[in-house]
Amino acid sequence: MLLLYNVGIQLYFLLIRLTSFFNKKAKLWIKGRKNSALIRYPESIWFHFASLGEFEQGRPVLEQMRSSNPDIKIVITFFSPSGYQVRKNTSLADAVYYLPLDTPQNARRFIETINPKLAIFTKYEYWYHFFNELYKRNIPLYVISGIFRPNQVFFKWYGKLHREMLGCVARFFVQDEQSIQLLSAIGINNVIVSGDTRFDRVWTNAQQPKTIAAIEEFKNGKNIFIAGSTWPADEKLISSLVKENRDWKFIFASHEISEEKIKSLISLLPPKSAIRHSQIASSAPHLSTYRVMIIDNVGMLSALYQYGKIAFIGGGFGAGIHNTLEAAAFGLPVIFGPNYSKFKEAHDLVELKAGFSITDEASLKVITNKLINDQQFYNEASKEIQNYVKEHTGATKTIIDYINHVQVVK
The missing domain is CATH 3.40.50.11720 (3-Deoxy-D-manno-octulosonic-acid transferase, N-terminal domain)
Known part of the structure; x- marks a missing residue:
């Protein structure tokens, strides 16, 4: 078995090396170990x-x-x-x-x-x-x-x-x-x-979040739907919410922020509705007029949730969902795709009716409308999810x- 393991390691290295000729992450993987x-x-x-x-x-x-x-x-x-x-x-x-x-x-x-x-x-x-x-x-x-x-x-x-x-x-x-x-x-x-030490991390972050002036100006008293760590399959669904919920604002923090991915996301949204975070300096006086903000950098997401009302956590239509707890610590009910079987906290949140798994655009609209229009339902979900995080620190x-x-x- 050890021989097979060693051969497997070498084959994996060879595969990454071959992939590095056309894949940026693989290239970094090889270069970083070489130097x-x-x-x-x-x-x-x-x-x-x-x-x-x-x-x-x-x-x-x-x-x-x-x-x-x-x-x-x-x-x-x-x-x-x-x-x-x-x-x-x-x-x-x-x-x-x-x-x-x-x-x-x-x-x-x-x-x-x-x-x-x-x-x-x-x-x-x-x-x-x-x-x-x-x-x-x-x-x-x-x-x-x-x-x-x-x-x-x-x-x-x-x-x-x-x-x-x-x-x-x-x-x-x-x-x-x-x-x-x-x-x-x-x-x-x-x-x-x-x-899970993640509960300690997200709870501490939620108690002393870093304020972001630009997001406060963008928010301008409106409710914000935050789409965190999303992939194209997630964004295609959420774009329908942007078109139907004109009184809400939306923030997208995609898992991948290449120029190609950002342009693809913008193409799904209503014309002239979105601004990239990197464009804020040149558009600050009019920031509140935009309905959508696209975060085109890394490292802001955990602080963004403080400004949100509802969160969608990406990855559930692919390999698996990303971090639900960062949003949960701020009391945001979380929505995610069907692939969450490997994540204990997601199962717990679904059972508590504070996390909601969707399978398509129709089911996304049903739960979003419920959270927007039924205040008691929303309040109970928000209270349950925040208490869940606190109790698990x-x-x-x-x-x-x-x-x-x-x-x-x-």
Whole structure:
């Protein structure tokens, strides 16, 4: 199995290299790993995140570790360019790298160079050689905000190698009881239900949101429908709401902001109804006259939700929905597409009647009209969703208290 894993890693690398000739993200993935010069540290704390979403998820723990260990270097690695490119200069770390390809040589070199006293991986990403190298060196490895499902490879008859990876983890901090039961069934019992650190992150953000003067001017006392992390399939549906709800304003923060994607979105909207965020400086005196704003930069979305009344979370017609909790923390009922099976919080919100899954334009209009026209229904959904976030905070404290206790005891 290890031979197959190693061959698979090399084939994956070859595929990315071939793709890099015509794909920007693949090119960044290759270039970033090729030009990475590691800094040697006498001691560090290593955080790994798959991408930007996992960075934000694990950020509360990262911030606490940074604050309580000011003399220890913090090293961050990302697997994806979308995380590295946005956070490569974060003040929360002394060094930020792409995770090297998972080979025995790379794992040995990387760990010998940064010398981690402990490693923290957020939610998922299991790499055999990195895990094994940490285990052999008796360096504690923690997985935080983990969540496990029956269909994952760990629980299949052919998942022996992946089960070995789990055996390298010192402690799992998982989101739910089902994860404990699944891990227990394969002999993994070093598990604590801590909850999801994303709740801490979004709740803190909602208590002290960064104000955005331009959005306040654009809002001009109107209700705003915020479409966050949307894809073309989402935007096609939402554009029909723009045309029918003329008393509302709309903000689109697309998942991809290439010029081609932005132009495609604008083509769906009523003529001259939209302004890009990058155009605000030249149109500020007339900003309130626009009905639609298109966010053509990265990093604003979490603060935008404070100005909204209803949120649509994109991705549900593709691989899966994006972050519903950022909007939920501000009390916005959330709407999303049908593909949300991997997201516990989405199931919870649907059950609470504070999150709503739609399948087409008709069902989107039905729930949107209900939220707009039935004030009691809206108020109950808004109260439920905000309380849900508040009640699920606390994962960061559980994790930090445990790690600090173990490190002091050692």
